[in-house]
Amino acid sequence: MSARDRILARLNRSAPQQPPALPDVGSWYATHRSSETPADKARRFRHYIELAHAEVHAVSRNNWADTLHQVLKARGIDRLLVAEGTPHGDTALDALPPRGIECSVYDMAIEAWKSEMFTATPASLTAARAAIAETGTLILWPNEKEPRLMSLVPPVHIVLLDASNIYNTFFEAMTAEAWNNGLPTNALLVSGPSKTADIQQTLAYGAHGPKELIVLLLGEKA
Amino acid sequence: MSEHTLHFKPAEGFRARSKAVVDNPFLRQSFRGAMDFLMSKRAAQFPDPEELESLRNLGEAIRQYNLAKLPDLLERLEANLTRNGIKVHWAETPDEANAIILGIIQGHGATRMVKGKSMVSEEIELNHAAEAAGIEALESDMGEYIVQLANEKPSHIIMPAIHKTKEEIARLFHEKVPGVDYTDNVDALIQIGRNVLRRKFQEAEIGLSGVNFAVAETGTLCLVENEGNGRMCTTAPAVHIAITGIEKIVEKLEHVPPLLSLLTRSATGQNISTYFNMISSPRKPGEKDGPEEVHLVLLDNGRSQAYADEQLRKTLQCIRCGACMNHCPVYTRIGGHAYGTTYPGPIGKIVSPHMLGLDATAGLTTASSLCGACGEVCPVKIPIPDLLIRLRSEAFSAPHANPAMRGQGAGHSSLISAIWRGWALVYRSPALYRAVSWLGSRFGWLMPSRQGAWTTVREPLRPAPKRLRDQLKERNKA
Numbered sequence: 240m241s242a243r244d245r246i247l248a249r250l251n252r253s254a255p256q257q258p259p260a261l262p263d264v265g266s267w268y269a270t271h272r273s274s275e276t277p278a279d280k281a282r283r284f285r286h287y288i289e290l291a292h293a294e295v296h297a298v299s300r301n302n303w304a305d306t307l308h309q310v311l312k313a314r315g316i317d318r319l320l321v322a323e324g325t326p327h328g329d330t331a332l333d334a335l336p337p338r339g340i341e342c343s344v345y346d347m348a349i350e351a352w353k354s355e356m357f358t359a360t361p362a363s364l365t366a367a368r369a370a371i372a373e374t375g376t377l378i379l380w381p382n383e384k385e386p387r388l389m390s391l392v393p394p395v396h397i398v399l400l401d402a403s404n405i406y407n408t409f410f411e412a413m414t415a416e417a418w419n420n421g422l423p424t425n426a427l428l429v430s431g432p433s434k435t436a437d438i439q440q441t442l443a444y445g446a447h448g449p450k451e452l453i454v455l456l457l458g459e460k461a
Numbered sequence: 462m463s464e465h466t467l468h469f470k471p472a473e474g475f476r477a478r479s480k481a482v483v484d485n486p487f488l489r490q491s492f493r494g495a496m497d498f499l500m501s502k503r504a505a506q507f508p509d510p511e512e513l514e515s516l517r518n519l520g521e522a523i524r525q526y527n528l529a530k531l532p533d534l535l536e537r538l539e540a541n542l543t544r545n546g547i548k549v550h551w552a553e554t555p556d557e558a559n560a561i562i563l564g565i566i567q568g569h570g571a572t573r574m575v576k577g578k579s580m581v582s583e584e585i586e587l588n589h590a591a592e593a594a595g596i597e598a599l600e601s602d603m604g605e606y607i608v609q610l611a612n613e614k615p616s617h618i619i620m621p622a623i624h625k626t627k628e629e630i631a632r633l634f635h636e637k638v639p640g641v642d643y644t645d646n647v648d649a650l651i652q653i654g655r656n657v658l659r660r661k662f663q664e665a666e667i668g669l670s671g672v673n674f675a676v677a678e679t680g681t682l683c684l685v686e687n688e689g690n691g692r693m694c695t696t697a698p699a700v701h702i703a704i705t706g707i708e709k710i711v712e713k714l715e716h717v718p719p720l721l722s723l724l725t726r727s728a729t730g731q732n733i734s735t736y737f738n739m740i741s742s743p744r745k746p747g748e749k750d751g752p753e754e755v756h757l758v759l760l761d762n763g764r765s766q767a768y769a770d771e772q773l774r775k776t777l778q779c780i781r782c783g784a785c786m787n788h789c790p791v792y793t794r795i796g797g798h799a800y801g802t803t804y805p806g807p808i809g810k811i812v813s814p815h816m817l818g819l820d821a822t823a824g825l826t827t828a829s830s831l832c833g834a835c836g837e838v839c840p841v842k843i844p845i846p847d848l849l850i851r852l853r854s855e856a857f858s859a860p861h862a863n864p865a866m867r868g869q870g871a872g873h874s875s876l877i878s879a880i881w882r883g884w885a886l887v888y889r890s891p892a893l894y895r896a897v898s899w900l901g902s903r904f905g906w907l908m909p910s911r912q913g914a915w916t917t918v919r920e921p922l923r924p925a926p927k928r929l930r931d932q933l934k935e936r937n938k939a
């Protein structure tokens with residue numbers, strides 16, 4: 240018998256015949272969390288992610304690239320990693336180089352340029368799939384065009400979020416989008432820049448991931 | 462294995478280690494301060510007692526539902542992970558788990574592993590096994606990195622370096638990290654750790670992590686963290702190995718949000734952690750990063766023993782938030798190292814006996830005033846005090862056939878049992894009770910004036926010269 244069979248046999252001997260009823264997670268959320276208007280969700284999202292030390296800029300479809308440019312210039316950053324072939328990546332590729340910001344793209348497997356990614360990529364731009372108001376959380380689903388390390392390695396991570404994609408809760412996001420039918424290789428919740436309180440409970444930002452998280456919040460006006 | 466290798470040692474020496482901490486005002490102050498901080502942060506996250514209580518009820522129901530279906534769910538998890546391309550391994554003991562992990566590493570000819578925070582990897586002492594096999598096993602969680610540099614063990618399951626002051630860490634970095642000047646600026650210290658570890662994330666061939674929740678229906682491994690080192694370990698190296706206890710499983714993805722909320726709010730008083738990382742497959746064709754191989758090691762190590770008993774099974778509801786230790790008056794005074802087990806504090810006292818046997822842990826079950834704080838804050842409502850009483854009776858009752866636990870009766874003493882039997886006899890018979898209490902009131906002065914630990918800070922125990930019944934009789938007459 241293998242370790243697997245022995246473990247399962249032991250558990251099967253003692254597992255209860257009748258499992259308890261399936262807990263009703265949905266009704267807990269229905270009674271304990273309210274459904275807010277889009278404006279309130281955006282406000283709540285912003286409040287919590289700012290508490291977690293992220294910087295939020297309200298932008299519109301026409302001006303977000305200008306804000307992106309200002310954010311980079313204010314930090315003296317002249318190089319941005321973008322996702323080619325995505326609408327936001329292509330907008331950045333059009334708008335930034337004429338203004339003196341070089342755009343690099345993630346066009347080959349990381350093995351070919353790991354050290355450049357780690358040492359010569361000061362900032363990145365990705366989109367968020369959605370967000371969660373309750374906790375001030377971005378939902379990212381990295382993919383072929385926008386791979387996983389883009390939102391992790393560069394010290395400054397800039398995220399474009401459409402305010403109409405903000406859910407009330409994590410529960411609402413996963414049920415509305417039926418995540419149980421299949422998740423991508425990696426799905427992420429990000430709720431601020433990387434941080435640690437491991438030295439004498441003193442909060443420090445930029446432990447291993449981005450030191451700064453900047454959200455460009457796309458709304459109707461602004 | 463280096464001569465500095467520090468093993469977890471179970472209960473032997475528990476009293477001496479506890480006394481050493483109690484006698485050290487600096488350590489006591491730092492634990493007191495840290496626990497006060499964590500308790501107030503947790504309290505601030507639960508302003509509404511009704512919400513807290515109903516969420517705890519839901520958390521308890523979710524954990525009990527999933528434990529009830531554990532064997533089925535493990536098979537479903539295995540099937541779905543396998544379908545997603547993640548390889549599943551099973552280990553009954555720490556040795557088996559280490560052999561599996563080293564086998565994977567050596568199969569790749571690899572020598573460098575970076576580790577995200579994983580208490581299960583501490584439980585199997587993976588770092589020692591790796592070191593013995595010539596593999597570098599580097600901790601990358603800042604707290605774990607600090608205790609590893611100091612050749613120590615974590616003293617708290619959430620905040621591993623909670624026993625160290627920033628000055629100690631400053632000296633440690635200055636001595637152990639090449640080219641680092643002394644600084645006790647926390648931001649500067651974190652930058653030093655960041656720079657060292659960023660190089661390691663690039664170079665390591667293997668990334669190791671724990672698992673907070675494994676979702677059976679989707680075949681997903683979920684990791685909770687703030688630093689980003691967990692994401693690094695599970696994304697940058699070519700191979701990711703995750704290890705978890707067999708109990709950390711939920712059937713449905715929708716079981717995750719309430720447990721995640723309970724976990725981060727109870728643990729560090731955050732409404733959510735900075736990162737929640739859900740991994741469902743290795744790198745797919747066309748994807749440009751992420752590990753080519755993902756493995757999951759499922760470890761039993763005594764958990765199936767706890768599972769076999771309906772009451773003891775509740776131990777497995779634990780989501781490892783650490784709130785029970787933050788609120789424990791014993792933990793706050795003696796710190797994490799005194800216990801000598803991987804998991805300290807109340808959760809350590811109820812789970813370690815299944816991993817190490819009651820013979821090694823009988824003393825731990827008595828290190829509680831049964832004040833009940835742990836059970837009151839536990840986000841999944843584990844009745845920790847009841848379990849402690851149960852474990853005491855398993856440890857100290859006379860050995861019998863078919864015990865529920867390894868090491869049952871290990872603390873048994875015939876003398877003490879005889880004394881309790883005599884006590885019970887006296888309390889069952891009114892005549893005997895009258896006679897004995899009369900003798901006590903007459904000969905109480907014969908009690909020794911030094912009564913062991915009791916009299917180090919208290920008056921000696923002596924029966925009153927007049928029994929309560931006699932005093933009442935006199936008062937009624939008057």
Ligand code: SF4
Nearest residue numbers: 779780782783785839
């Ligand atoms: S026993 Fe409860 S309070 Fe203690 S770590 Fe586990 S879940 Fe948290």
